[in-house]
Amino acid sequence: MALETKPWDVAEHLPDEAAIAAYIEAVIEDGDPALLAAAIGDIARARGMAQIAKETGRSRESLYRALSEKGNPELSTLMAVLKALGLQLSVKLSQG
Template sequence: MTKLYDYNPADALKSDEAIELFLADAFETGDSAYIAKAIGVVARSKGMATIARETGLSREQLYRSLSESGNPRLATTIAVLKAVGFQLSGKRAT
């Protein structure tokens, strides 16, 4: 019998390069729910308590906003990205 383990994608995000690729992939989908969830994964990889402290938002609010069913405000998204060392940027769609 094969033993299955829970997979937590946050555990794979050990470097800024990995996070950058992960976020770029999420943004390329254009799916707001997927993007919010991906930002949540990144926040968990850095430590949700740390992100909460740096953004001034509660952990509960972050978990709720950055879930697949969440709908974070733009201010929340920008604050979390800044706290993990990234920013939103625009580029021309091709």
């Protein structure tokens, strides 16, 4: 009997702000800008891309495109999405 599987989607495993914060912090530590954009996209999908699009004044399609691993969103797009998600960027001194 074949084992049935389905793709794992991180957006289905971000139930609250604590999980979202832990996820985004881990991604930022990695230092990959493409991964950061994709992670913000994952969070937006978890919260509802249609609502994020409405709050940012951008189309869902453009957000899906920009917030993918192959996307290259403008800083204004990232900031608008983060604001709509109730998140903000902060800076701290490097430990190295």
